[in-house]
Amino acid sequence: MSRWAPNARERLVNAALDLFVENGYEETTVAQIADRAGMNRATFFRHFADKREVLFGGEDVLAELFADGIRAAPPGATVTDCLQVALAAAAVAMTPQLRAAAARRRLVVAANSELQERGLLKHARITRSITAALRERGTDELTARLGAEMAMLAFSVAFERWLKANDDEPFPPVADAALSELHARAAELVLPVAPLSLT
Amino acid sequence: MSRWAPNARERLVNAALDLFVENGYEETTVAQIADRAGMNRATFFRHFADKREVLFGGEDVLAELFADGIRAAPPGATVTDCLQVALAAAAVAMTPQLRAAAARRRLVVAANSELQERGLLKHARITRSITAALRERGTDELTARLGAEMAMLAFSVAFERWLKANDDEPFPPVADAALSELHARAAELVLPVAPLSLT
Numbered sequence: 001m002s003r004w005a006p007n008a009r010e011r012l013v014n015a016a017l018d019l020f021v022e023n024g025y026e027e028t029t030v031a032q033i034a035d036r037a038g039m040n041r042a043t044f045f046r047h048f049a050d051k052r053e054v055l056f057g058g059e060d061v062l063a064e065l066f067a068d069g070i071r072a073a074p075p076g077a078t079v080t081d082c083l084q085v086a087l088a089a090a091a092v093a094m095t096p097q098l099r100a101a102a103a104r105r106r107l108v109v110a111a112n113s114e115l116q117e118r119g120l121l122k123h124a125r126i127t128r129s130i131t132a133a134l135r136e137r138g139t140d141e142l143t144a145r146l147g148a149e150m151a152m153l154a155f156s157v158a159f160e161r162w163l164k165a166n167d168d169e170p171f172p173p174v175a176d177a178a179l180s181e182l183h184a185r186a187a188e189l190v191l192p193v194a195p196l197s198l199t
Numbered sequence: 200m201s202r203w204a205p206n207a208r209e210r211l212v213n214a215a216l217d218l219f220v221e222n223g224y225e226e227t228t229v230a231q232i233a234d235r236a237g238m239n240r241a242t243f244f245r246h247f248a249d250k251r252e253v254l255f256g257g258e259d260v261l262a263e264l265f266a267d268g269i270r271a272a273p274p275g276a277t278v279t280d281c282l283q284v285a286l287a288a289a290a291v292a293m294t295p296q297l298r299a300a301a302a303r304r305r306l307v308v309a310a311n312s313e314l315q316e317r318g319l320l321k322h323a324r325i326t327r328s329i330t331a332a333l334r335e336r337g338t339d340e341l342t343a344r345l346g347a348e349m350a351m352l353a354f355s356v357a358f359e360r361w362l363k364a365n366d367d368e369p370f371p372p373v374a375d376a377a378l379s380e381l382h383a384r385a386a387e388l389v390l391p392v393a394p395l396s397l398t
Contacts, residue, residue, distance in 0.1 A: 080388060080389070113320070114316075116320060117313075117316035117317060117319065117320045118316060120316065120319035120320055120322075120323050121315060121316045121319055123319075124319050142356065142380060142381060142384050143384045143388065145352055145356075146381060146384050149348045149349075149352055150345070150348075153344055153345060153348055157341065157344075181341060182345060185339075185342045186345060186389045187389040187390070189278055189279060189342065189345065189346065189349070190279070190382050190385045190386040
């Protein structure tokens with residue numbers, strides 16, 4: 001395999017996932033990953049800061065997509081409109097490659113609590129990124145934080161469903177449905193029960 | 200100082216925080232913490248699994264308090280009622296000692312990304328614990344997850360405010376206010392804008 005082949009990043013991720021599943025995350029070295037991908041260590045470190053980042057590079061992309069989506073929403077958009085736009089913007093990253101890698105990634109992360117912690121750190125950064133993008137539009141702090149939590153919950157639910165769906169299922173309708181359901185649940189949670197009228 | 204003094208756990212936490220602030224988290228050893236608290240390493244490990252846990256033992260207590268509060272709510276309680284009960288139940292842990300330790304703890308955690316990751320893991324476990332307690336009451340999965348996120352957000356906001364309040368400020372009213380505000384924001388987020396009537 002050529003050292004100059006395209007898709008270096010994707011090949012490194014695939015090689016890493018294969019090795020993590022075969023030999024364990026701890027036991028796998030960066031040199032082995034680079035070798036399996038037909039590259040050298042220096043190339044690995046041009047793409048990833050460390051071994052853990054091979055598993056979580058997608059989260060940084062997501063944080064950008066969500067925030068850019070919210071920034072690009074029309075001026076009159078409500079917070080809910082913004083969340084919908086943000087989730088739709090994530091579709092770019094929801095590739096067949098990502099889907100194919102997701103099951104192996106899940107196996108590896110489930111077996112290692114340090115990886116779970118890194119995943120949560122990335123998750124928290126995405127939430128902060130959404131909060132900041134909403135704040136830039138003049139949304140108050142508490143609403144922005146709530147909106148960001150709702151977006152992340154809708155995204156998580158949508159992502160789980162999308163992974164289980166048919167291979168050609170596009171992401172946006174799944175995300176829309178999850179956000180709508182969450183919206184309906186939130187409405188039930190916060191609506192006061194209508195008092196019985198006695199007159 | 201006697202090796203058999205009461206409040207061993209609290210003394211270990213205080214000694215650890217002092218040393219972390221003075222010398223840095225990485226540079227401080229368990230032996231030094233135990234020594235500063237007038238105890239030995241074995242006593243330390245009877246109370247904490249590792250050095251990081253000194254900073255996050257309170258989160259495990261919180262997870263229990265929240266879940267027990269929800270389990271003890273009356274049968275007809277709504278999800279929002281349950282969240283209110285859960286936050287009120289947390290008041291037991293909101294001691295003057297916790298408040299006094301919080302500022303130092305924040306300093307230490309802010310300087311170390313591994314500690315932030317551990318904190319997020321604990322946060323995720325509390326969220327799962329609330330979700331599970333709501334599910335036990337028959338709440339559907341998505342509503343339970345949303346309710347848990349809302350409880351954690353209300354708790355975070357309330358905790359930040361309580362730390363800044365007067366020393367004798369009790370926790371429950373601060374938590375109630377935060378939950379009410381969050382409730383109002385959620386209602387604004389999900390309520391459809393009433394269409395203009397043209398008739």
